[in-house]
Amino acid sequence: MSALQPQPQPFPLPLSRLSINQETIKQWSLPELAEGCAKEGIGAVGLWRAPVQEYGVERTARLMRDAGLAVTSLCRGGFFTDPDEAARARALDDNRAAIDEAATLGTDTLVLVSGGLPPGSRDLAGARERIAEALALLGPCAEDRGVRLAIEPLHPMFAADRCVVSTLSQALDLAERFPARQVGVVVDTYHVWWDDKAPEQIARAGRGNRIHAFQLADWITPLPAGVLLGRGQLGEGSIDFTFFRDQVETAGYTGPIEVEIFNETLWERDGTEVLRETAERFRTHA
Amino acid sequence: MSALQPQPQPFPLPLSRLSINQETIKQWSLPELAEGCAKEGIGAVGLWRAPVQEYGVERTARLMRDAGLAVTSLCRGGFFTDPDEAARARALDDNRAAIDEAATLGTDTLVLVSGGLPPGSRDLAGARERIAEALALLGPCAEDRGVRLAIEPLHPMFAADRCVVSTLSQALDLAERFPARQVGVVVDTYHVWWDDKAPEQIARAGRGNRIHAFQLADWITPLPAGVLLGRGQLGEGSIDFTFFRDQVETAGYTGPIEVEIFNETLWERDGTEVLRETAERFRTHA
Numbered sequence: 001m002s003a004l005q006p007q008p009q010p011f012p013l014p015l016s017r018l019s020i021n022q023e024t025i026k027q028w029s030l031p032e033l034a035e036g037c038a039k040e041g042i043g044a045v046g047l048w049r050a051p052v053q054e055y056g057v058e059r060t061a062r063l064m065r066d067a068g069l070a071v072t073s074l075c076r077g078g079f080f081t082d083p084d085e086a087a088r089a090r091a092l093d094d095n096r097a098a099i100d101e102a103a104t105l106g107t108d109t110l111v112l113v114s115g116g117l118p119p120g121s122r123d124l125a126g127a128r129e130r131i132a133e134a135l136a137l138l139g140p141c142a143e144d145r146g147v148r149l150a151i152e153p154l155h156p157m158f159a160a161d162r163c164v165v166s167t168l169s170q171a172l173d174l175a176e177r178f179p180a181r182q183v184g185v186v187v188d189t190y191h192v193w194w195d196d197k198a199p200e201q202i203a204r205a206g207r208g209n210r211i212h213a214f215q216l217a218d219w220i221t222p223l224p225a226g227v228l229l230g231r232g233q234l235g236e237g238s239i240d241f242t243f244f245r246d247q248v249e250t251a252g253y254t255g256p257i258e259v260e261i262f263n264e265t266l267w268e269r270d271g272t273e274v275l276r277e278t279a280e281r282f283r284t285h286a
Numbered sequence: 287m288s289a290l291q292p293q294p295q296p297f298p299l300p301l302s303r304l305s306i307n308q309e310t311i312k313q314w315s316l317p318e319l320a321e322g323c324a325k326e327g328i329g330a331v332g333l334w335r336a337p338v339q340e341y342g343v344e345r346t347a348r349l350m351r352d353a354g355l356a357v358t359s360l361c362r363g364g365f366f367t368d369p370d371e372a373a374r375a376r377a378l379d380d381n382r383a384a385i386d387e388a389a390t391l392g393t394d395t396l397v398l399v400s401g402g403l404p405p406g407s408r409d410l411a412g413a414r415e416r417i418a419e420a421l422a423l424l425g426p427c428a429e430d431r432g433v434r435l436a437i438e439p440l441h442p443m444f445a446a447d448r449c450v451v452s453t454l455s456q457a458l459d460l461a462e463r464f465p466a467r468q469v470g471v472v473v474d475t476y477h478v479w480w481d482d483k484a485p486e487q488i489a490r491a492g493r494g495n496r497i498h499a500f501q502l503a504d505w506i507t508p509l510p511a512g513v514l515l516g517r518g519q520l521g522e523g524s525i526d527f528t529f530f531r532d533q534v535e536t537a538g539y540t541g542p543i544e545v546e547i548f549n550e551t552l553w554e555r556d557g558t559e560v561l562r563e564t565a566e567r568f569r570t571h572a
Contacts, residue, residue, distance in 0.1 A: 117524050122524055122526040123526070124479075124482070125482070155443065156441065156443070157441065157442070157443040157513070159479075159505075160480075160506075160523070160524040166480050166481070167481075167482075169482075169483075170482055194445035194446075194452050195452070196410070196411070196414075196453075196455075196456055197455075219445075222447070222511065222512045222513075223513050225508065226508045227443070238445075238446040240409070
């Protein structure tokens with residue numbers, strides 16, 4: 001079960017569905033995030049491992065609990081594609097730690113960025129197979145802790161250096177080798193919006209009860225160098241969010257909707273202002 | 287029939303299969319390109335409309351003929367997605383001119399970059415439908431001139447601003463509404479390398495005799511701002527060219543193999559040096 005358990009809602013979207021991924025307001029510390037969200041009536045957040053580890057995992061869990069905030073996901077496990085045995089063992093250990101951290105934070109969803117091509121390799125199929133091997137080892141361990149592994153297909157522009165899983169179809173081909181209570185997928189509009197097969201794959205994921213997270217960010221151009229920080233505020237770009245929300249809801253998803261935007265312009269602004277703008281865009285565009 | 291008609295060849299690739307797209311050595315004028323290729327034993331080139339128009343279409347045709355160079359493709363027609371009637375009529379006229387230019391240059395292949403989302407639009411499906419409408423009008427006109435329209439799926443990172451046709455599957459869905467002698471596809475490794483469905487779609491294209499061009503460029507990271515000029519020299523990046531060459535040849539393609547790299551570092555170097563390097567990489571990596 002998801003950390004939030006809202007009922008299907010009519011348009012416009014109620015704020016109770018909104019989860020703010022902390023990277024959207026990266027300028028805020030965890031206490032600022034907790035206080036800011038509580039003050040603005042936001043009930044849920046998505047967290048990242050590095051800031052949580054820095055603040056302390058137990059301490060973060062307490063902070064969020066005290067502020068009345070649900071944690072809807074933890075980013076990120078993964079990076080499974082290195083063929084070197086020692087590197088691989090380290091990655092598995094690190095993912096076991098990530099599962100523990102998710103459980104401690106009270107979220108049932110660990111987002112996986114699966115890893116790119118190893119240096120010098122051109123073997124996409126081999127890299128994808130190493131992801132499956134890692135999932136076989138980690139799935140039962142996650143299930144023991146009440147955590148689901150959520151494979152996030154990343155936009156194909158990240159296939160070489162970040163994630164060889166580029167489509168929902170590929171993510172589901174991997175996930176379906178395992179029980180849905182262990183492995184599912186993330187539907188992130190930024191990564192899948194261009195794909196005419198996304199609707200049928202969202203339906204497939206829904207049939208298997210494998211939509212473990214639904215994330216929003218807009219697609220804007222021109223892309224910046226390195227392309228990682230090129231995501232747009234909702235409504236600034238090319239993505240029809242209502243279309244995707246309709247797809248995931250038709251597929252049976254009633255969980256939280258996380259806004260996760262990496263954008264340096266947003267990070268330079270006042271955090272409260274960004275939070276209010278994001279909440280407003282969520283109501284009007286999602 | 288293709289401008290070049292080579293037979294299937296064993297590895298390594300003979301230079302007779304190589305066509306140099308003029309953008310790869312953009313620092314060269316058309317006369318420099320003709321002279322440089324002739325001197326290095328390269329028998330074919332791919333051309334772009336703007337430099338050809340500037341030099342003169344008839345004059346370019348004569349220049350290439352005199353140098354013994356086949357023209358394997360002309361880039362580019364397309365940009366069909368603007369819903370404004372006047373803009374649409376201009377685009378169609380421009381494409382009719384491009385067909386004439388291709389015929390004059392003696393190439394049977396006009397590459398199409400179909401166009402991105404119109405400003406403010408989020409309707410990918412609608413934009414794709416406008417491409418089909420344009421193809422219906424232009425296909426017969428192209429056939430009359432002995433020219434085939436070759437839909438180039440561009441990498442999904444260009445879906446918003448350049449080309450809403452992002453996969454071979456989408457390109458073939460469009461092309462197959464028309465006779466193969468009118469409309470086919472371009473297989474460009476740079477755009478499709480990440481796609482696990484590319485091999486089955488290459489086979490589908492081959493069965494329909496719709497592989498109208500095969501182009502090579504490597505995928506390198508990090509991508510530069512704007513991402514357009516981020517292509518890599520063969521062998522510098524993540525793409526297994528032998529794999530793709532095998533796929534297109536198994537699908538029945540025996541035509542020219544065009545190297546088309548947009549890269550400012552290559553453009554800053556001596557043209558002959560880039561041509562020699564490209565030919566060498568072609569023999570060893572493709």
